[in-house]
Amino acid sequence: MPVLLGAVACSSQPVPPEPQTVTFSASYPEYSSVAELWSTADLVIEATVQPGGRVMVEMPAADDGTDPRADPGGSHEGLTEEQVGVVYTVRTVEISRVLKGTASAGQHIGVQEMGGTRNGVRYVEAGATLLAEKSRVLLFLRTYADFAAAPLNPLQARFDLDSHGGYRSLPGNTLRVTKAELDALRAGRVS
Numbered sequence: 001m002p003v004l005l006g007a008v009a010c011s012s013q014p015v016p017p018e019p020q021t022v023t024f025s026a027s028y029p030e031y032s033s034v035a036e037l038w039s040t041a042d043l044v045i046e047a048t049v050q051p052g053g054r055v056m057v058e059m060p061a062a063d064d065g066t067d068p069r070a071d072p073g074g075s076h077e078g079l080t081e082e083q084v085g086v087v088y089t090v091r092t093v094e095i096s097r098v099l100k101g102t103a104s105a106g107q108h109i110g111v112q113e114m115g116g117t118r119n120g121v122r123y124v125e126a127g128a129t130l131l132a133e134k135s136r137v138l139l140f141l142r143t144y145a146d147f148a149a150a151p152l153n154p155l156q157a158r159f160d161l162d163s164h165g166g167y168r169s170l171p172g173n174t175l176r177v178t179k180a181e182l183d184a185l186r187a188g189r190v191s
Contacts, residue, residue: 018099024114034176038087045095046095046096047095049132087115
């Protein structure tokens with residue numbers, strides 16, 4: 001009898017609805033080599049992705065340069081922030097090794113990625129693989145004075161660290177990187 005009651009109690013619990021999914025695509029510069037990624041990046045790091053993340057909306061400037069939240073104009077009237085802007089997530093990473101740029105091991109920085117769940121809607125960039133909590137990664141980043149760093153390309157500018165300290169390309173990324181190549185780039189020897 002208690003087992004039956006337990007099953008009835010569990011079945012009466014409301015099941016949260018699956019979030020609606022909106023898939024979008026974006027265009028990024030493509031890189032022909034790791035050396036090209038290296039020369040473009042402001043910061044190249046190995047890091048561990050920390051738990052959590054902040055989902056935000058980046059609002060485009062109106063045609064007259066005003067903030068669309070303060071003066072959205074007729075074209076945005078009746079639309080939500082999410083419909084007007086770009087939804088992205090800022091994740092914190094802890095740097096374990098700095099290969100290029102100004103940062104230090106142990107430092108925490110924000111890294112932005114397009115997409116995230118906001119107001120019950122999940123925004124997903126087609127073909128993108130989001131940073132996973134506790135994953136160890138090599139990132140080629142562009143930095144900003146007043147905002148989170150961004151990968152140069154979500155597919156090409158991120159490599160997962162394997163258990164042997166090597167780098168794995170994301171599915172679909174034809175670029176490969178080795179520690180020897182990174183050491184050569186650090187020393188100014190282009191491979």
